[in-house]
Amino acid sequence: MAYTKRSEGIARARTNNNNRNGSNTKTSAKTNGTSATTKSKVANASPQEEALALLKELRNLIFKEYGVKLQLRDSRVSTKIGHAAREKLGLDIAAQVKKKGGNKKFDWQKWNTKLFTKLFGQPDALKYAPEVVAIFMSMLYDTISTDPEQAITDLVEFNRASLERRNSFQEQEEEELDDLDDELDEELDEDEDDIEDELDEDLDEDDELDEEDEDE
Numbered sequence: 001m002a003y004t005k006r007s008e009g010i011a012r013a014r015t016n017n018n019n020r021n022g023s024n025t026k027t028s029a030k031t032n033g034t035s036a037t038t039k040s041k042v043a044n045a046s047p048q049e050e051a052l053a054l055l056k057e058l059r060n061l062i063f064k065e066y067g068v069k070l071q072l073r074d075s076r077v078s079t080k081i082g083h084a085a086r087e088k089l090g091l092d093i094a095a096q097v098k099k100k101g102g103n104k105k106f107d108w109q110k111w112n113t114k115l116f117t118k119l120f121g122q123p124d125a126l127k128y129a130p131e132v133v134a135i136f137m138s139m140l141y142d143t144i145s146t147d148p149e150q151a152i153t154d155l156v157e158f159n160r161a162s163l164e165r166r167n168s169f170q171e172q173e174e175e176e177l178d179d180l181d182d183e184l185d186e187e188l189d190e191d192e193d194d195i196e197d198e199l200d201e202d203l204d205e206d207d208e209l210d211e212e213d214e215d216e
Contacts, residue, residue: 074130081130081152082123084159085137086116091141 045053055204059070071079094106121127134151138144143158145151 075124077152077156078126078130080156080159081133082126084122084155084162085120085133086112086123086135086156087162088141088155089116095122 008065008099045114063069090106090108090111093111094108097104097106120133126133130152131148134144134148134155135146138146138151
């Protein structure tokens with residue numbers, strides 16, 4: 001009788017153990033199946049989808065590390081359109097105000113910070129879509145295409161050329177300042193040499209006076 005109960009206990013233990021093993025096997029299979037499915041989705045993703053995933057990962061990483069949110073392409077184009085429109089309009093208005101004459105002068109500070117922003121918003125946060133601003137600019141200037149896409153390209157190119165011009169001016173100013181510093185350094189060196197020569201001459205004269213005193 002004791003033997004029978006012992007046998008039944010062993011049998012139940014084996015059954016429970018098998019059930020646990022089976023459950024683990026199913027869980028493992030389920031997990032592996034999920035992993036395989038995920039990998040399969042990634043493997044079957046289009047280049048566009050993979051690029052978007054990579055872009056999202058990069059922007060999140062940079063934001064967490066530096067607190068900087070990288071601008072997307074459309075945002076960058078919009079910013080360039082804003083700067084181009086503000087500068088081109090400003091140059092045009094300033095030229096016409098100067099041509100007209102009188103006491104009224106064009107104030108770039110007021111135009112950039114108040115008048116332009118009142119109508120269009122900040123260059124990096126325009127109130128209108130880039131296409132709208134581009135079409136608007138084409139209504140004023142024959143250098144801007146009436147085709148919206150080409151008009152955007154024209155304004156982007158205007159912004160690029162303007163930035164290149166400003167950088168060139170800045171480099172020229174820095175070179176002129178460097179040349180001025182060199183000239184000043186040369187003048188200081190010459191003045192120091194003259195002072196040293198005068199001191200040497202004074203010392204020589206003192207020595208001669210001392211010698212004369214000794215001879216007397």
